Amino acid sequence: MQRQLNKNGELQHLLTIEGLSAAMLHHILDTAESFVGVTEREVKKVPLLRGKAIFNLFFEPSTRTRTTFEIAAKRLSADVINLNISASSQSKGETLLDTVNNLSAMHADMFIVRHAQSGAAHLIANHVAPEIHVINAGDGRHAHPTQALLDMYTIRHFKRDFHELKVAIIGDIMHSRVARSQIHALTTLGVPEVRVIAPKTLLPKGVEHLGVHPYHDMAKGLKDVDVLLMLRLQNERMQGALLPSAQEYFKYYGLTPEKLALAKPDAIVMHPGPMNRGIEIDSAVADGPQSVILPQVTFGIAVRMAVMSILAGS
Amino acid sequence: MKIHIKNGRLIDPKNHLDRKADLFIAAGKVVSIGDPPQGFNASHEIDANGLVVCPGLVDLSARLREPGYEYRATLESEMEAAIAGGITSLACPPDTDPPLDEPGLVEMLKYRARSLNQAHVFPVGALTQGLLGENLTEMAELRDAGCVAFSHAEKPLDNALVMMRAMQYASTFDLPVWLRAQDASLSKIGVAHEGEVATRLGLPGIPTCAETIALSKILRLAEETGARVHICRISSSEGVEIIRQAKKQGLPVTCDVSANHIHLSDRDIGFFDSNCHLIPPLRSLRDRDALKRGLKDGTIDAVCSDHTPVDDDAKLLPFAEAEAGATGLELLLPLTLKWAEESNVPLTDALSRVTSRPADVLGIESGILSPGAVADLCIFAPDTYWKIEPKSLKSQGKNTPFLGLEMKGRVRYTLVGGHIVYEATPS
Numbered sequence: 001m002q003r004q005l006n007k008n009g010e011l012q013h014l015l016t017i018e019g020l021s022a023a024m025l026h027h028i029l030d031t032a033e034s035f036v037g038v039t040e041r042e043v044k045k046v047p048l049l050r051g052k053a054i055f056n057l058f059f060e061p062s063t064r065t066r067t068t069f070e071i072a073a074k075r076l077s078a079d080v081i082n083l084n085i086s087a088s089s090q091s092k093g094e095t096l097l098d099t100v101n102n103l104s105a106m107h108a109d110m111f112i113v114r115h116a117q118s119g120a121a122h123l124i125a126n127h128v129a130p131e132i133h134v135i136n137a138g139d140g141r142h143a144h145p146t147q148a149l150l151d152m153y154t155i156r157h158f159k160r161d162f163h164e165l166k167v168a169i170i171g172d173i174m175h176s177r178v179a180r181s182q183i184h185a186l187t188t189l190g191v192p193e194v195r196v197i198a199p200k201t202l203l204p205k206g207v208e209h210l211g212v213h214p215y216h217d218m219a220k221g222l223k224d225v226d227v228l229l230m231l232r233l234q235n236e237r238m239q240g241a242l243l244p245s246a247q248e249y250f251k252y253y254g255l256t257p258e259k260l261a262l263a264k265p266d267a268i269v270m271h272p273g274p275m276n277r278g279i280e281i282d283s284a285v286a287d288g289p290q291s292v293i294l295p296q297v298t299f300g301i302a303v304r305m306a307v308m309s310i311l312a313g314s
Numbered sequence: 315m316k317i318h319i320k321n322g323r324l325i326d327p328k329n330h331l332d333r334k335a336d337l338f339i340a341a342g343k344v345v346s347i348g349d350p351p352q353g354f355n356a357s358h359e360i361d362a363n364g365l366v367v368c369p370g371l372v373d374l375s376a377r378l379r380e381p382g383y384e385y386r387a388t389l390e391s392e393m394e395a396a397i398a399g400g401i402t403s404l405a406c407p408p409d410t411d412p413p414l415d416e417p418g419l420v421e422m423l424k425y426r427a428r429s430l431n432q433a434h435v436f437p438v439g440a441l442t443q444g445l446l447g448e449n450l451t452e453m454a455e456l457r458d459a460g461c462v463a464f465s466h467a468e469k470p471l472d473n474a475l476v477m478m479r480a481m482q483y484a485s486t487f488d489l490p491v492w493l494r495a496q497d498a499s500l501s502k503i504g505v506a507h508e509g510e511v512a513t514r515l516g517l518p519g520i521p522t523c524a525e526t527i528a529l530s531k532i533l534r535l536a537e538e539t540g541a542r543v544h545i546c547r548i549s550s551s552e553g554v555e556i557i558r559q560a561k562k563q564g565l566p567v568t569c570d571v572s573a574n575h576i577h578l579s580d581r582d583i584g585f586f587d588s589n590c591h592l593i594p595p596l597r598s599l600r601d602r603d604a605l606k607r608g609l610k611d612g613t614i615d616a617v618c619s620d621h622t623p624v625d626d627d628a629k630l631l632p633f634a635e636a637e638a639g640a641t642g643l644e645l646l647l648p649l650t651l652k653w654a655e656e657s658n659v660p661l662t663d664a665l666s667r668v669t670s671r672p673a674d675v676l677g678i679e680s681g682i683l684s685p686g687a688v689a690d691l692c693i694f695a696p697d698t699y700w701k702i703e704p705k706s707l708k709s710q711g712k713n714t715p716f717l718g719l720e721m722k723g724r725v726r727y728t729l730v731g732g733h734i735v736y737e738a739t740p741s
Contacts, residue, residue, distance in 0.1 A: 095631070115632065117631075117632035117633070117634050117635055118586070118632065118634065119515065119632045119634075123630070123631070123632055139516075139632075140517075140632075140634070141517070141518075142515055142516030143516070180516055204512070204519070205508050205512075206510035209510040209513070
């Protein structure tokens with residue numbers, strides 16, 4: 001059962017993009033836009049979440065996502081508690097729900113959860129008290145909704161309208177929670193053509209049922225594309241039977257200036273970070289004029305502020 | 315005790331019997347159908363007006379969790395559940411802790427079960443020692459201790475040479491080999507059917523070919539060795555077709571399906587419902603419909619409960635980490651009736667899939683109501699609805715995808731060896 005929305009149709013938790021309306025996504029993006037101003041002021045704080053306790057519950061190591069959530073919460077004047085659970089209770093045998101119940105007893109208002117298992121955030125959301133909000137900061141291969149929202153913010157910022165775009169997601173779709181959330185967001189916002197480009201070992205079965213067109217050849221897949229969403233290729237995928245070598249992957253699927261030239265001249269390049277330069281992306285592209293990778297990071301804070309303030313207000 | 319069951323609708327699939335008639339029991343056996351034997355003086359009467367009287371159900375896979383997993387369930391609790399579900403004979407797989415690979419363990423289980431005086435328990439022995447897939451067990455000794463068949467439960471048996479030797483050895487003593495068809499390397503990290511749903515939820519998949527490849531291997535080895543093979547819990551459309559062809563070619567193979575799989579598909583996982591984490595995985599709607607058809611046309615011989623009680627803590631985890639399995643003993647009858655109704659299968663035919671045909675697979679004298687047969691009976695109200703909820707289940711396992719749903723078909727009495735071992739409390 002999915003319990004993202006409360007009885008009034010407001011966002012109670014943010015667990016996945018799937019099932020949210022285009023209006024809801026735009027509402028989040030519009031709210032984020034109002035916060036971009038805040039982050040550019042000298043005093044970068046608003047009192048919206050003053051007195052609220054926000055727990056960063058990271059069962060999987062992460063620096064970037066955790067930090068951006070922390071900054072976003074602090075700019076909303078909330079109290080932030082960071083918990084790196086993989087190093088504490090889980091190793092002592094405490095179950096996921098025991099950990100959550102204990103923290104709930106400390107009067108948490110919001111949990112920001114990252115976990116290596118798909119569905120972990122749903123499980124927590126189904127078992128917390130009704131006044132507690134849960135934000136999924138990445139669960140297994142399933143979803144990473146705030147990443148997808150900041151990507152949508154970036155696309156809207158640079159391209160204005162979603163309805164004329166061709167968007168390509170490139171890389172390890174199989175293991176990527178980012179890709180799944182991006183796909184739901186793009187199709188919901190009315191992007192007419194979403195492509196996924198990867199060797200067959202990195203494409204999950206039936207991915208076309210999510211509303212995307214699979215490609216295995218960069219030259220064909222990148223033709224006339226407006227937005228390129230690169231994915232990080234985890235080092236461990238370089239072993240075993242998924243890919244033969246980083247070199248071969250870079251040669252056929254790495255984004256070089258030559259391959260980028262196949263897309264539209266004004267195409268933008270995005271990446272959720274951290275980047276593997278020379279594996280999925282050439283430095284000349286990452287640092288080039290079409291890259292919007294650093295603006296993504298800046299918008300990420302505003303988007304996370306928007307999500308937290310909307311949840312706290314529901 | 316002499317029992318007179320009157321006014322019931324008698325259904326005996328093996329004898330193609332479906333009529334309103336009285337049934338008379340004496341000395342643990344059915345003594346007459348229709349008219350009482352001369353001088354019959356009933357010590358007990360059961361009024362079965364409006365009820366169906368059929369042979370007791372035979373379940374080909376029910377985990378009783380003993381020995382080793384008594385915190386999940388005990389023989390006492392699960393045997394109570396079995397008779398409340400109308401089940402009078404059940405086979406239990408060897409994946410206990412330790413596995414059923416020694417005669418002493420089997421004798422102990424048989425003894426414990428006998429002392430409860432409820433359903434008949436037929437242990438399935440381990441095919442290899444410790445279910446490790448390396449060394450054969452003492453199958454003949456285990457048979458003498460009470461094992462009716464040999465299996466590898468859910469443990470991988472990928473070594474084709476070991477599988478061939480195990481089949482050869484089993485067939486030496488004409489012992490049936492029960493196997494679930496799943497290639498270990500193709501299913502190692504998977505937790506759901508590889509397809510649209512697993513892709514959407516980001517769950518590692520188990521492809522259909524994990525079943526078909528293993529199935530082809532098992533059937534070729536069965537042909538090679540002459541072993542009698544039973545395929546446990548088939549899950550895919552392609553798998554059903556392979557069995558259908560094998561039967562057409564005259565291979566002595568039988569097959570069962572779990573009651574969950576003829577009703578559910580991967581879509582029922584919804585947003586990570588761990589009650590739908592089952593082995594084999596729930597596959598697509600197309601597969602589910604093929605299983606229903608295969609059961610109807612007889613390709614699939616039997617429906618089993620695949621009863622696997624799991625404690626709450628083991629289910630309250632993210633989907634992939636949650637333990638697989640569902641409680642099933644008390645749902646076998648209603649789920650079979652539901653299938654019959656939806657698939658337009660006559661009741662006699664439907665009940666054969668949980669009585670006479672699994673009895674044939676087990677090779678036991680049960681699942682029949684002829685005079686002289688052991689009086690193992692199930693008497694149920696076919697049109698009574700009841701709600702599946704923790705308090706309505708006797709099993710210690712409350713985990714089932716059907717929780718909260720209303721089901722038709724409620725057991726009223728269960729008789730084992732002519733004794734009333736279960737009588738529903740009037741609601």
